[in-house]
Amino acid sequence: MNRPIVLGIVLVTLFLATAPVFTQTPLAATDKQVIYFGVIPRYNPIIMYRSYQPMMDYLTANTPYRFELKLSRNYHEAVEFLQNGTTPVASLGDVTFAEAHQKFGAEPILKPLNADREAYYHSYIIVREDSSIQSLETLKGKHFAFGDYHSTSGKLIPYHHLKLHGIELDDFSSYQHLESHDAVAKAVLKGNVDAGAVKDVVALRYREHGLRFLSISDPIPSVPIVVRKDAPEELVTALKMALLAIDPDDPRIGQELIRWDPEFSHGFVPAAIDDYQLIFDLTSNNKTGCGLGCH
CATH class of the missing domain: 3.40.190.10 (Periplasmic binding protein-like II)
Structure with a gap:
Protein backbone atom coordinates (compact mmCIF):
# COMPACT_ATOMS: atom_id res chain seq x y z
CA MET A 1 0.00 0.00 0.00
CA ALA A 119 -15.31 31.31 34.99
CA TYR A 120 -17.92 33.84 36.01
CA TYR A 121 -21.38 35.13 35.11
CA HIS A 122 -23.62 38.09 35.99
CA SER A 123 -26.98 38.96 37.47
CA TYR A 124 -29.13 41.33 35.40
CA ILE A 125 -31.89 43.62 36.60
CA ILE A 126 -34.39 43.80 33.76
CA VAL A 127 -37.36 45.94 32.73
CA ARG A 128 -39.61 46.02 29.69
CA GLU A 129 -38.14 47.77 26.69
CA ASP A 130 -40.91 50.39 26.83
CA SER A 131 -40.60 50.97 30.59
CA SER A 132 -40.15 54.50 31.91
CA ILE A 133 -37.69 53.16 34.51
CA GLN A 134 -34.22 54.38 33.54
CA SER A 135 -32.13 53.86 36.68
CA LEU A 136 -32.00 51.71 39.80
CA GLU A 137 -33.00 54.68 41.91
CA THR A 138 -36.33 54.94 40.08
CA LEU A 139 -37.24 51.39 41.16
CA LYS A 140 -38.52 52.80 44.44
CA GLY A 141 -42.27 52.43 44.65
CA LYS A 142 -42.30 49.78 41.90
CA HIS A 143 -43.26 46.10 41.85
CA PHE A 144 -40.19 43.82 41.74
CA ALA A 145 -39.66 40.08 41.15
CA PHE A 146 -36.76 38.06 42.55
CA GLY A 147 -36.06 34.44 41.73
CA ASP A 148 -36.06 31.60 44.23
CA TYR A 149 -35.07 32.49 47.80
CA HIS A 150 -31.93 30.36 47.35
CA SER A 151 -30.97 31.78 43.94
CA THR A 152 -27.61 33.50 43.65
CA SER A 153 -28.26 35.70 40.61
CA GLY A 154 -32.01 35.86 41.22
CA LYS A 155 -31.90 36.93 44.88
CA LEU A 156 -28.62 37.12 46.82
CA ILE A 157 -26.57 39.21 44.39
CA PRO A 158 -29.35 41.57 43.22
CA TYR A 159 -30.44 42.08 46.83
CA HIS A 160 -26.96 43.30 47.77
CA HIS A 161 -26.58 45.17 44.47
CA LEU A 162 -29.77 47.12 45.14
CA LYS A 163 -28.74 47.74 48.72
CA LEU A 164 -25.46 49.28 47.54
CA HIS A 165 -27.55 51.71 45.48
CA GLY A 166 -29.65 52.71 48.47
CA ILE A 167 -32.67 50.53 47.74
CA GLU A 168 -34.14 48.40 50.53
CA LEU A 169 -36.91 45.84 50.16
CA ASP A 170 -39.32 48.20 51.92
CA ASP A 171 -38.74 50.75 49.17
CA PHE A 172 -40.66 48.60 46.69
CA SER A 173 -44.41 48.92 46.40
CA SER A 174 -44.30 45.12 46.48
CA TYR A 175 -41.85 42.31 45.78
CA GLN A 176 -42.21 38.59 45.23
CA HIS A 177 -40.16 35.45 44.70
CA LEU A 178 -40.81 33.33 41.62
CA GLU A 179 -39.76 29.74 41.02
CA SER A 180 -37.33 30.26 38.13
CA HIS A 181 -35.44 32.83 36.08
CA ASP A 182 -37.81 32.18 33.19
CA ALA A 183 -40.78 33.00 35.40
CA VAL A 184 -39.22 36.33 36.38
CA ALA A 185 -38.48 37.29 32.77
CA LYS A 186 -42.03 36.43 31.69
CA ALA A 187 -43.55 38.35 34.62
CA VAL A 188 -41.64 41.45 33.52
CA LEU A 189 -42.62 41.03 29.87
CA LYS A 190 -46.30 40.55 30.76
CA GLY A 191 -46.28 43.64 32.96
CA ASN A 192 -47.09 41.69 36.12
CA VAL A 193 -44.09 43.38 37.74
CA ASP A 194 -42.11 46.47 36.80
CA ALA A 195 -38.66 44.90 37.07
CA GLY A 196 -36.91 41.70 38.07
CA ALA A 197 -33.59 39.95 38.61
CA VAL A 198 -32.35 37.07 36.44
CA LYS A 199 -29.09 35.41 35.42
CA ASP A 200 -27.31 36.61 32.31
CA VAL A 201 -28.18 33.73 29.96
CA VAL A 202 -31.89 34.24 30.64
CA ALA A 203 -31.70 38.01 30.21
CA LEU A 204 -29.96 37.55 26.87
CA ARG A 205 -32.45 34.89 25.75
CA TYR A 206 -35.46 37.13 26.39
CA ARG A 207 -33.97 40.41 25.20
CA GLU A 208 -35.34 39.94 21.69
CA HIS A 209 -38.81 39.52 23.18
CA GLY A 210 -38.79 43.05 24.60
CA LEU A 211 -36.52 43.21 27.64
CA ARG A 212 -34.09 45.99 28.49
CA PHE A 213 -31.14 45.70 30.87
CA LEU A 214 -31.28 48.22 33.68
CA SER A 215 -28.18 47.08 35.56
CA ILE A 216 -25.54 44.34 35.46
CA SER A 217 -23.81 43.01 38.57
CA ASP A 218 -20.12 42.55 39.18
CA PRO A 219 -18.78 39.11 38.15
CA ILE A 220 -20.16 36.13 40.10
CA PRO A 221 -18.19 32.85 40.41
Whole structure:
Protein backbone atom coordinates (compact mmCIF):
# COMPACT_ATOMS: atom_id res chain seq x y z
CA MET A 1 0.00 0.00 0.00
CA ASN A 2 1.19 3.51 -0.77
CA ARG A 3 2.98 5.00 2.28
CA PRO A 4 1.12 8.37 2.20
CA ILE A 5 -2.20 6.49 2.17
CA VAL A 6 -1.14 4.36 5.15
CA LEU A 7 -0.01 7.45 7.04
CA GLY A 8 -3.32 9.15 6.28
CA ILE A 9 -5.31 6.21 7.63
CA VAL A 10 -3.24 6.20 10.83
CA LEU A 11 -3.74 9.93 11.37
CA VAL A 12 -7.49 9.71 10.80
CA THR A 13 -7.71 6.80 13.23
CA LEU A 14 -5.85 8.73 15.92
CA PHE A 15 -7.99 11.81 15.27
CA LEU A 16 -11.22 9.87 15.78
CA ALA A 17 -9.91 7.94 18.77
CA THR A 18 -9.12 11.10 20.74
CA ALA A 19 -12.41 12.87 20.06
CA PRO A 20 -15.14 12.79 22.72
CA VAL A 21 -18.20 10.95 21.45
CA PHE A 22 -21.79 12.17 21.74
CA THR A 23 -23.81 9.07 21.00
CA GLN A 24 -23.80 5.50 22.19
CA THR A 25 -25.72 2.34 21.32
CA PRO A 26 -28.75 1.72 23.58
CA LEU A 27 -27.38 -1.64 24.69
CA ALA A 28 -24.09 -0.15 25.87
CA ALA A 29 -25.92 2.57 27.80
CA THR A 30 -28.39 0.24 29.51
CA ASP A 31 -25.60 -2.03 30.73
CA LYS A 32 -24.09 0.81 32.76
CA GLN A 33 -24.66 1.82 36.39
CA VAL A 34 -27.20 4.63 36.59
CA ILE A 35 -26.07 7.93 38.12
CA TYR A 36 -28.72 10.55 38.82
CA PHE A 37 -27.45 14.04 38.06
CA GLY A 38 -29.29 16.72 40.05
CA VAL A 39 -29.87 20.28 38.96
CA ILE A 40 -31.63 23.28 40.45
CA PRO A 41 -34.76 24.43 38.53
CA ARG A 42 -33.21 27.38 36.72
CA TYR A 43 -35.84 27.25 33.97
CA ASN A 44 -39.19 25.59 33.38
CA PRO A 45 -39.06 21.75 33.14
CA ILE A 46 -39.35 21.61 29.34
CA ILE A 47 -36.38 23.94 28.86
CA MET A 48 -34.48 22.11 31.59
CA TYR A 49 -34.75 18.76 29.80
CA ARG A 50 -34.02 20.28 26.41
CA SER A 51 -30.94 22.10 27.75
CA TYR A 52 -29.45 19.44 30.03
CA GLN A 53 -30.27 16.10 28.38
CA PRO A 54 -27.54 16.52 25.72
CA MET A 55 -25.01 16.84 28.54
CA MET A 56 -26.35 13.64 30.13
CA ASP A 57 -26.02 11.86 26.78
CA TYR A 58 -22.43 13.06 26.45
CA LEU A 59 -21.51 11.87 29.94
CA THR A 60 -23.12 8.50 29.28
CA ALA A 61 -21.12 8.14 26.07
CA ASN A 62 -17.82 9.18 27.65
CA THR A 63 -17.87 7.55 31.10
CA PRO A 64 -18.55 4.06 32.49
CA TYR A 65 -21.94 5.30 33.78
CA ARG A 66 -25.41 6.06 32.46
CA PHE A 67 -26.41 9.54 33.57
CA GLU A 68 -30.04 10.47 34.09
CA LEU A 69 -31.29 13.97 34.81
CA LYS A 70 -33.00 14.45 38.18
CA LEU A 71 -35.07 17.62 38.28
CA SER A 72 -36.25 19.13 41.54
CA ARG A 73 -39.33 21.17 42.36
CA ASN A 74 -37.29 23.94 43.97
CA TYR A 75 -33.73 24.87 44.88
CA HIS A 76 -33.98 23.42 48.39
CA GLU A 77 -35.08 20.02 47.09
CA ALA A 78 -32.01 19.85 44.84
CA VAL A 79 -29.85 20.18 47.96
CA GLU A 80 -31.93 17.56 49.77
CA PHE A 81 -31.47 15.09 46.89
CA LEU A 82 -27.71 15.53 47.17
CA GLN A 83 -27.78 15.23 50.96
CA ASN A 84 -29.81 12.00 51.05
CA GLY A 85 -27.85 10.38 48.23
CA THR A 86 -30.57 10.42 45.58
CA THR A 87 -28.07 12.35 43.46
CA PRO A 88 -24.33 11.89 44.07
CA VAL A 89 -23.62 14.80 41.74
CA ALA A 90 -25.49 18.01 40.94
CA SER A 91 -25.27 21.33 39.19
CA LEU A 92 -26.08 23.80 41.95
CA GLY A 93 -26.06 27.55 42.19
CA ASP A 94 -23.44 29.31 44.28
CA VAL A 95 -25.81 29.81 47.22
CA THR A 96 -27.15 26.25 47.15
CA PHE A 97 -23.56 24.96 46.95
CA ALA A 98 -22.62 27.05 50.00
CA GLU A 99 -25.61 25.61 51.84
CA ALA A 100 -24.73 22.04 50.81
CA HIS A 101 -21.10 22.50 51.82
CA GLN A 102 -22.01 23.90 55.22
CA LYS A 103 -24.65 21.25 55.89
CA PHE A 104 -22.93 18.06 54.76
CA GLY A 105 -19.56 18.82 53.20
CA ALA A 106 -20.48 18.83 49.50
CA GLU A 107 -17.48 19.64 47.31
CA PRO A 108 -17.16 21.55 44.01
CA ILE A 109 -15.21 19.73 41.30
CA LEU A 110 -15.80 21.72 38.11
CA LYS A 111 -17.14 25.08 36.97
CA PRO A 112 -18.19 26.18 33.49
CA LEU A 113 -16.59 28.88 31.40
CA ASN A 114 -18.55 31.65 29.75
CA ALA A 115 -18.34 32.69 26.09
CA ASP A 116 -15.19 34.70 26.89
CA ARG A 117 -13.63 31.55 28.44
CA GLU A 118 -13.79 33.01 31.94
CA ALA A 119 -15.31 31.31 34.99
CA TYR A 120 -17.92 33.84 36.01
CA TYR A 121 -21.38 35.13 35.11
CA HIS A 122 -23.62 38.09 35.99
CA SER A 123 -26.98 38.96 37.47
CA TYR A 124 -29.13 41.33 35.40
CA ILE A 125 -31.89 43.62 36.60
CA ILE A 126 -34.39 43.80 33.76
CA VAL A 127 -37.36 45.94 32.73
CA ARG A 128 -39.61 46.02 29.69
CA GLU A 129 -38.14 47.77 26.69
CA ASP A 130 -40.91 50.39 26.83
CA SER A 131 -40.60 50.97 30.59
CA SER A 132 -40.15 54.50 31.91
CA ILE A 133 -37.69 53.16 34.51
CA GLN A 134 -34.22 54.38 33.54
CA SER A 135 -32.13 53.86 36.68
CA LEU A 136 -32.00 51.71 39.80
CA GLU A 137 -33.00 54.68 41.91
CA THR A 138 -36.33 54.94 40.08
CA LEU A 139 -37.24 51.39 41.16
CA LYS A 140 -38.52 52.80 44.44
CA GLY A 141 -42.27 52.43 44.65
CA LYS A 142 -42.30 49.78 41.90
CA HIS A 143 -43.26 46.10 41.85
CA PHE A 144 -40.19 43.82 41.74
CA ALA A 145 -39.66 40.08 41.15
CA PHE A 146 -36.76 38.06 42.55
CA GLY A 147 -36.06 34.44 41.73
CA ASP A 148 -36.06 31.60 44.23
CA TYR A 149 -35.07 32.49 47.80
CA HIS A 150 -31.93 30.36 47.35
CA SER A 151 -30.97 31.78 43.94
CA THR A 152 -27.61 33.50 43.65
CA SER A 153 -28.26 35.70 40.61
CA GLY A 154 -32.01 35.86 41.22
CA LYS A 155 -31.90 36.93 44.88
CA LEU A 156 -28.62 37.12 46.82
CA ILE A 157 -26.57 39.21 44.39
CA PRO A 158 -29.35 41.57 43.22
CA TYR A 159 -30.44 42.08 46.83
CA HIS A 160 -26.96 43.30 47.77
CA HIS A 161 -26.58 45.17 44.47
CA LEU A 162 -29.77 47.12 45.14
CA LYS A 163 -28.74 47.74 48.72
CA LEU A 164 -25.46 49.28 47.54
CA HIS A 165 -27.55 51.71 45.48
CA GLY A 166 -29.65 52.71 48.47
CA ILE A 167 -32.67 50.53 47.74
CA GLU A 168 -34.14 48.40 50.53
CA LEU A 169 -36.91 45.84 50.16
CA ASP A 170 -39.32 48.20 51.92
CA ASP A 171 -38.74 50.75 49.17
CA PHE A 172 -40.66 48.60 46.69
CA SER A 173 -44.41 48.92 46.40
CA SER A 174 -44.30 45.12 46.48
CA TYR A 175 -41.85 42.31 45.78
CA GLN A 176 -42.21 38.59 45.23
CA HIS A 177 -40.16 35.45 44.70
CA LEU A 178 -40.81 33.33 41.62
CA GLU A 179 -39.76 29.74 41.02
CA SER A 180 -37.33 30.26 38.13
CA HIS A 181 -35.44 32.83 36.08
CA ASP A 182 -37.81 32.18 33.19
CA ALA A 183 -40.78 33.00 35.40
CA VAL A 184 -39.22 36.33 36.38
CA ALA A 185 -38.48 37.29 32.77
CA LYS A 186 -42.03 36.43 31.69
CA ALA A 187 -43.55 38.35 34.62
CA VAL A 188 -41.64 41.45 33.52
CA LEU A 189 -42.62 41.03 29.87
CA LYS A 190 -46.30 40.55 30.76
CA GLY A 191 -46.28 43.64 32.96
CA ASN A 192 -47.09 41.69 36.12
CA VAL A 193 -44.09 43.38 37.74
CA ASP A 194 -42.11 46.47 36.80
CA ALA A 195 -38.66 44.90 37.07
CA GLY A 196 -36.91 41.70 38.07
CA ALA A 197 -33.59 39.95 38.61
CA VAL A 198 -32.35 37.07 36.44
CA LYS A 199 -29.09 35.41 35.42
CA ASP A 200 -27.31 36.61 32.31
CA VAL A 201 -28.18 33.73 29.96
CA VAL A 202 -31.89 34.24 30.64
CA ALA A 203 -31.70 38.01 30.21
CA LEU A 204 -29.96 37.55 26.87
CA ARG A 205 -32.45 34.89 25.75
CA TYR A 206 -35.46 37.13 26.39
CA ARG A 207 -33.97 40.41 25.20
CA GLU A 208 -35.34 39.94 21.69
CA HIS A 209 -38.81 39.52 23.18
CA GLY A 210 -38.79 43.05 24.60
CA LEU A 211 -36.52 43.21 27.64
CA ARG A 212 -34.09 45.99 28.49
CA PHE A 213 -31.14 45.70 30.87
CA LEU A 214 -31.28 48.22 33.68
CA SER A 215 -28.18 47.08 35.56
CA ILE A 216 -25.54 44.34 35.46
CA SER A 217 -23.81 43.01 38.57
CA ASP A 218 -20.12 42.55 39.18
CA PRO A 219 -18.78 39.11 38.15
CA ILE A 220 -20.16 36.13 40.10
CA PRO A 221 -18.19 32.85 40.41
CA SER A 222 -19.64 30.45 37.85
CA VAL A 223 -22.03 27.77 39.05
CA PRO A 224 -20.27 24.63 40.35
CA ILE A 225 -20.76 20.98 39.58
CA VAL A 226 -20.87 19.50 43.06
CA VAL A 227 -20.44 16.00 44.48
CA ARG A 228 -21.18 14.43 47.82
CA LYS A 229 -18.18 14.21 50.14
CA ASP A 230 -18.36 10.40 49.92
CA ALA A 231 -18.81 10.24 46.14
CA PRO A 232 -16.79 7.34 44.66
CA GLU A 233 -13.39 8.51 43.47
CA GLU A 234 -13.83 6.70 40.16
CA LEU A 235 -17.07 8.62 39.50
CA VAL A 236 -15.45 11.97 40.27
CA THR A 237 -12.48 11.14 38.05
CA ALA A 238 -14.73 10.06 35.18
CA LEU A 239 -16.75 13.28 35.40
CA LYS A 240 -13.65 15.44 35.42
CA MET A 241 -12.01 13.63 32.51
CA ALA A 242 -15.13 13.77 30.35
CA LEU A 243 -15.99 17.43 30.93
CA LEU A 244 -12.44 18.79 30.94
CA ALA A 245 -11.92 17.11 27.56
CA ILE A 246 -14.49 19.40 25.94
CA ASP A 247 -12.96 21.96 23.60
CA PRO A 248 -15.62 24.25 22.10
CA ASP A 249 -13.21 25.26 19.34
CA ASP A 250 -12.88 21.67 18.15
CA PRO A 251 -15.06 21.31 15.03
CA ARG A 252 -15.70 17.68 15.94
CA ILE A 253 -17.82 18.69 18.92
CA GLY A 254 -18.65 22.36 18.45
CA GLN A 255 -21.90 21.66 16.60
CA GLU A 256 -23.07 19.29 19.33
CA LEU A 257 -22.46 21.89 22.04
CA ILE A 258 -25.02 24.18 20.40
CA ARG A 259 -27.68 21.88 21.88
CA TRP A 260 -26.31 22.27 25.43
CA ASP A 261 -27.41 24.87 27.93
CA PRO A 262 -25.45 28.03 27.00
CA GLU A 263 -24.03 28.16 30.50
CA PHE A 264 -22.27 24.82 29.90
CA SER A 265 -21.36 25.00 26.21
CA HIS A 266 -17.98 26.74 26.50
CA GLY A 267 -15.95 24.18 28.42
CA PHE A 268 -15.04 23.59 32.05
CA VAL A 269 -12.17 24.14 34.47
CA PRO A 270 -11.49 22.65 37.92
CA ALA A 271 -13.31 24.28 40.85
CA ALA A 272 -12.22 24.76 44.46
CA ILE A 273 -14.03 25.82 47.62
CA ASP A 274 -12.02 29.06 47.79
CA ASP A 275 -13.51 30.13 44.45
CA TYR A 276 -16.78 30.80 46.29
CA GLN A 277 -15.49 32.81 49.23
CA LEU A 278 -17.56 35.81 48.10
CA ILE A 279 -20.72 33.74 48.43
CA PHE A 280 -19.73 32.38 51.85
CA ASP A 281 -19.10 35.95 53.00
CA LEU A 282 -22.47 37.20 51.75
CA THR A 283 -24.38 34.30 53.30
CA SER A 284 -22.43 34.13 56.58
CA ASN A 285 -25.28 35.62 58.62
CA ASN A 286 -27.55 32.68 57.80
CA LYS A 287 -25.82 29.35 57.20
CA THR A 288 -28.98 27.37 56.46
CA GLY A 289 -30.80 29.59 54.00
CA CYS A 290 -30.32 32.25 51.41
CA GLY A 291 -28.18 34.35 53.69
CA LEU A 292 -30.63 37.22 53.85
CA GLY A 293 -32.54 36.33 57.00
CA CYS A 294 -35.76 36.62 55.03
CA HIS A 295 -37.20 33.12 55.58
